[in-house]
Amino acid sequence: MSSTTCNIRIAPGKDIVVSSRLLQTLGIGSIRQLRLTFGSKSMNTSLKSVRRNDHLLKLPVSVASQLMLPRGGKCLLSTRGSDEVRIGPLVGILAARSKSVSNSFGSMSSFFRQLAAIGKDRSYFFVFSPKDVDWENETVTGFFPNPSGVWLRKEVPLPDVVYNRLQSRLAEGVTAMNSFKESFLRRSIPIFNWTFFDKSDVYKLLQGDDVNKYVPESMMGPSGTDVREMLTRHGTIYMKPSSGSLGLGIYRIQHTANRGYTVRYRSKGKNHAVGYKNFDAVMNLLLRHQKGRLSRYVAQQGISLIEVDECPVDFRFHMTKNGENQWVVAAIGAKKAGKGSITTHVASGGKLMNTEQVLQQAFGSNGSNVLQRAKNTAVDIAKALERNYPYLLGEIGFDIGIDKSGKVWMFEANSKPGRSIFKHPDAKSQERDTLTNLFDYCLYLSKFRRGGNDHDHRSGKSGKASRRSYLSGKRQRSKVARRL
Ligand SMILES: Nc1ncnc2c1ncn2[C@@H]1O[C@H](COP(=O)(O)OP(=O)(O)O)[C@@H](O)[C@H]1O
Ligand SMILES: [Mg+2]
Known part of the structure; x- marks a missing residue:
């Protein structure tokens, strides 16, 4: 496959005219009978060549309308096999x-x-x-x-x-x-990015994978006994609705020998902290709030996050694929929780911070090492998720925590990540990187990448995973169901 930029002129007349230079760049020699394709529309055409030193393709109005080409002007051309030219992507x-x-x-x-x-x-x-x-x-x-x-x-x-x-x-x-x-x-x-991720689905996809060590211990639909045992093990746990977002419905339960239980949560725009002597009262509160059902909740080991001004800070790692089909950390946003808040969402008083400054404050001269390790970890987790997921992924927003010892944790993977971290003035070039990468990944998937090769790109996967992604929709679904 070869691919190049081109200028399309839609003009009256009957002939499709191509500049000699364009034919040369596309590696089209003497063949003059071609299939011309735009998206899913194709037509057989014959070409006339004119001696010109630019990349010009002149299309009769009738051809443009048959291909449903919405405009002339600049775009890319890509060849498929020896007798097809694609306009697009x-x-x-x-x-x-x-x-x-x-x-x-x-x-x-x-x-x-x-x-x-x-x-x-x-x-x-x-x-x-x-x-x-x-x-x-x-x-x-x-x-x-x-x-x-x-x-x-x-x-x-x-x-x-x-x-x-x-x-x-x-x-x-x-x-x-x-x-x-x-x-x-x-x-x-x-x-x-087939659909939204549920938290428990993501945790399950990573179970058994090496990167599972970055996921805090998590349990779907925990019983009261499970919650109590997790509290004994970890001292603090988070209760999170599996398909929740924006911190809605999240509880943080802490147990200490002298203070008993403290439950923190946010409701109607306010942060609450309630103390209880015994565990049953804690469960009663949760069950009362959640109409007696915690089956769609995940209980998760609480992580003692690094802090700034005594408020926890965590990070959004905005991952994208690039034009080479590789995962990259395209952007990172640091988020400091509002006073008394158990999450870092801006909607609950969180504030965007500069990542390097936060890490330097927390780890001094070791901050850049911690950052590099967190980036490597995020790429490893993205690869693992993709490996275990039957559909194509081009973008993931990870909520990443770093604890006081410098260990990296992944709290959540978002398959439709928000873009609020780009409101930070230092994030402009990172914002652009996410856009450029997403576009390049589209070029990659559509096989319009310049200088790209003729690998089978459509699944974006290789080997076993590639075969899996070619399965019919139904089989893909049942595979997902079995995996989750
Ligand atoms: N296990 C945990 N330990 C410490 N903090 C957590 C934990 N889980 C979540 N958080 C905090 O709560 C926030 C929201 O949790 P998250 O899992 O991302 O749910 P949501 O879908 O509501 O965004 C995180 O960004 C983090 O600040
Ligand atoms: Mg989140």
């Missing part, structure tokens, strides 16, 4: 439209625009919702960002790659959504 972001404004993507809009800006002149970027896809005709009515800030609807073929940013657990949870996404797999269209 056509990248689709799967997202939910805002309920109030039908042509907006709510708080995600600016992120999508940023991503499209990174891919400008090198791709066709659009956002779509499930109901925008017409499977019969294999087309999508996508939303293309335009410079004046509006989203323009255009009908295009099915994309070369799908980045799943559906933001609602509810929407992701319905069975119809699974078969919707499987329709892409059936057509060999790579889709990455």
Whole structure:
């Protein structure tokens, strides 16, 4: 495969005209009969070559409309085999439209625009919702960002790659959504970040793997006896709803010989700390709050985090794949908990900090070593998750804790990570790195990467894992079910 930039001019006339230099760059010799492809649309064409020293492809209006090409201008071309040229890549972001404004993507809009800006002149970027896809005709009515800030609807073929940013657990949870996404797999269209992670699912995926040592001891659906035993072992435990987020519904239980039990939690915008003499009273509080059921809760060993101003600090490691299909730590945000808060979320009084400064404060000159070790650990965990997960992953947000001895812990993996850490003024270049990497990973998956080779990229995996990701949707699902 070879791949290059090109300028497409849509013009009247009947002939498809290619500059000689472009043919040369693409390594197309004497062949003049070609398949021209855009997303899922293809047509057989014959080419006329003109002697020109640039990368020009002139398409008749009729060809552009048959391929459903939304615009001329700059993009990439890539060859497949000896007789196919692909225009693209056509990248689709799967997202939910805002309920109030039908042509907006709510708080995600600016992120999508940023991503499209990174891919400008090198791709066709659009956002779509499930109901925008017409499977019969294999087309999508996508939303293309335009410079004046509006989203323009255009009908295009099915994309070369799908980045799943559906933001609602509810929407992701319905069975119809699974078969919707499987329709892409059936057509060999790579889709990455299949769905939300549940905490207990992630912990289970890592069980038995070497990186499990970075996960605090965790137990799904613990009984009262389990909670009591964990408290005896660790002194402090966290109780977290398995599919929760933003710190909602989390309790921290601490037991000391002289003070008894202290339960901390946040409710209605306030932090609470309640003391109890006996354990049964603790369980009664939890059960009363949770309508008698803790089956969807995870009990987890509490970690004694490093502190700044006597408030715990933890870190968001924003992991992305890059254009070489490798995991990288694209960004790190340090978050200091609000006074009296058991979590570091900004919504509960948390504050973004500079990572290097925090680590220097906590570990002095050893801070940079600790950081490097944490980065290596995060990459190892990302690889392990991917190894044990049957779908493609391109982005993970890890909540990482570092304890006072410098040990690294992973509390949570988010498959649809938020972008609030980029509000910190020191995070601008890291924010750009996440966008660049995500775009490059889309190029990789869609096989539009410049200078890329002809490996089978579509699964993004190799060996056994690769075969697994090619399994039919149903088998993929049952594999997941068995694993979890
Ligand atoms: N086992 C733990 N020990 C210490 N702190 C924890 C532990 N688990 C969670 N936390 C704190 O609570 C925060 C929220 O926990 P997390 O597992 O990320 O749940 P959520 O889905 O609500 O974000 C973490 O960022 C961390 O500050
Ligand atoms: Mg979290």
